[in-house]
Amino acid sequence: MELNEKIIELSKELKLSTISEEYHGVATTAAKENWQYVQFLHELLKLEVDNRMDRSKNTLTKLAGFPAIKTLEQFDYTFSVGVNRKQIEELANLSFIKKHENIVLLGQCGVGKTHLAIALAYKAVQHRYKARFTTISELLANATKAKKEKKYDSFLKSITSPSVLVIDEIGYFNMNKEESNHFFQIISKRYEKGSTILTSNLVFSKWTQIFAGDKITTTAILDRILHHSHIINIQGDSYRLKEKKDQGIINSDIYKFGAKSSNKMVEKTKVV
Structure with missing residues (x-):
């Protein structure tokens, strides 16, 4: 198993669903634009947090019963x-x-x-x-x-x-x-x-x-x-x-x- 696939598997194991889904796309963009490692990591983590926030808000909205x-x-x-x-x-x-x-x-x-x-x-x-x-x-x-x-x-x-x-x-x-x-x-x-x-x-x-x-x-x-x-x-x-x-x-x-x-x-x- 190549390194990219291992990263995706580890992301799934850690329940980082957004990172596992978006890793390839972000990695491709990072390579093209010559991102530093810290920028690449920041972008992945930000996507994960933003997605979790959206899911949390949607769940809370449904539970509120408006x-x-x-x-x-x-x-x-x-x-x-x-x-x-x-x-x-x-x-x-x-x-x-x-x-x-x-x-x-x-x-x-x-x-x-x-x-x-x-x-x-x-x-x-x-x-x-x-x-x-x-x-x-x-x-x-x-x-x-x-x-x-x-x-x-x-x-x-x-x-x-x-x-x-x-x-x-x-x-x-x-x-x-x-x-x-x-x-x-x-x-x-x-x-x-x-x-x-x-x-x-x-x-x-x-x-x-x-x-x-x-x-x-x-x-x-x-x-x-x-x-x-x-x-x-x-x-x-x-x-x-x-x-x-x-x-x-x-x-x-x-x-x-x-x-x-x-x-x-x-x-x-x-x-x-």
């Missing part, structure tokens, strides 16, 4: 009111993850809450942080199922492990006492251990109604969420309704009703 890929570059800052671009750009440096800080996005349906939540979590994935996306209904259904199957500890461990957990659509339905307790356990387990991004259509003063009217549980949950947090209160019209109006699918009266409802989110947020 309903769609959204990026910060795609977000329309001119449409939504209350989104401070500088604040979002600062969050995009991901220091909030290292500090285990939360992000709460408030606003009516269609103003871009979920887009920003996914975009920030996707940004985290691109930097090889583990992230997970879930709606509140899916999260509570999984918690209830785990409780019945006596796998609750494993469930809590799995929900605590991501560096970033996105919980979407809080406030679209009211929880019973058991579901409220599940949510409290999840928030408590992640408190100061991971970053949670939450979206809600309700200001904090109305969160008591979400948690079965229990002020004590609501206060305990908000205390942990808001202790280290960034609050973004988005105002404006529904982007989806605007698109339908522009296409002539809905009339102006329906669109104005959506805009009127959205303006109610201007209410000052406060802890109950």
Whole structure:
């Protein structure tokens, strides 16, 4: 076996798949361009690392369970009111993850809450942080199922492990006492251990109604969420309704009703 073949075999043995696949091509280029040995080695190792990084990002993206890929570059800052671009750009440096800080996005349906939540979590994935996306209904259904199957500890461990957990659509339905307790356990387990991004259509003063009217549980949950947090209160019209109006699918009266409802989110947020 010639030396080149031995190098490829050794690369495979060391699980350096990119080097084993790209060695011949890089070696040919190095010979033609008279590279130094150190440059040749650097190029091979760089290809291996870059390929592993790409595979890792793709795997993390799949595991995150995003309903769609959204990026910060795609977000329309001119449409939504209350989104401070500088604040979002600062969050995009991901220091909030290292500090285990939360992000709460408030606003009516269609103003871009979920887009920003996914975009920030996707940004985290691109930097090889583990992230997970879930709606509140899916999260509570999984918690209830785990409780019945006596796998609750494993469930809590799995929900605590991501560096970033996105919980979407809080406030679209009211929880019973058991579901409220599940949510409290999840928030408590992640408190100061991971970053949670939450979206809600309700200001904090109305969160008591979400948690079965229990002020004590609501206060305990908000205390942990808001202790280290960034609050973004988005105002404006529904982007989806605007698109339908522009296409002539809905009339102006329906669109104005959506805009009127959205303006109610201007209410000052406060802890109950």
